[in-house]
Amino acid sequence: MPTRNVQYRSKIIANRTEYKSRIDVESNVIANNTWSHHLFLCCDDCGLCCLSAFCPCVTFGVNSKHIEAGNCCVQAICCLVPIVNCFYLQKIRTQIRQMYGISGSAFNDFIMVCCCAPCTIVQEAKELKIKPGDVIARTW
Numbered sequence: 093m094p095t096r097n098v099q100y101r102s103k104i105i106a107n108r109t110e111y112k113s114r115i116d117v118e119s120n121v122i123a124n125n126t127w128s129h130h131l132f133l134c135c136d137d138c139g140l141c142c143l144s145a146f147c148p149c150v151t152f153g154v155n156s157k158h159i160e161a162g163n164c165c166v167q168a169i170c171c172l173v174p175i176v177n178c179f180y181l182q183k184i185r186t187q188i189r190q191m192y193g194i195s196g197s198a199f200n201d202f203i204m205v206c207c208c209a210p211c212t213i214v215q216e217a218k219e220l221k222i223k224p225g226d227v228i229a230r231t232w
Contacts, residue, residue, distance in 0.1 A: 125195040127215055128222060131204070134214035144210045144217070151213045152181065158220045159187055181205040181212065188216050 135141045144151045153168030161167065161184055170180045182202040189196050204212050 125193060127194055127219060129215055129218040131208065131211050131215050134211045137214070137218065140214055140217055141210075144213045148210050148213050151217055152184070155188070155213065155216050155220060156184055159184065159191060161187060177209070178202065178206050181209055185212060185216060188219060192219060192222070194219075 129136075134144070140151065149168040149171040152171040153164035156162060156167035157164035167180065167184070171177045179202075182198065182205045185201040185205060186198050188194075189201065
């Protein structure tokens with residue numbers, strides 16, 4: 093009997109370490125109500141960073157598609173129109189922020205988008221890699 097109990101406890105400990113690494117990112121969103129990836133750490137994913145720097149409309153269209161904000165091609169074209177693009181970028185950023193329960197305001201989103209649009213697009217894309225259902229389920 094004692095060996096069976098020891099084996100069971102070792103499995104629990106092994107599972108705890110496995111789940112801990114997955115929960116760390118999600119718990120950061122819940123505990124701090126902040127973005128799990130910082131704005132200016134967009135170069136961590138070099139491919140995404142280059143794509144967003146040289147052709148931000150593609151990444152923006154993919155982000156829009158993930159949150160089901162409309163046709164990704166239409167959203168990508170709107171991203172290319174000056175002045176209009178700031179409002180569309182802000183709208184999508186605000187929707188992502190609200191979906192994940194991240195604190196902030198629409199005005200703050202607008203300022204961030206106007207000042208550094210490629211970095212905000214990368215930050216949103218990285219945030220969308222975390223499933224929103226997992227984050228919401230952990231808040232209960």
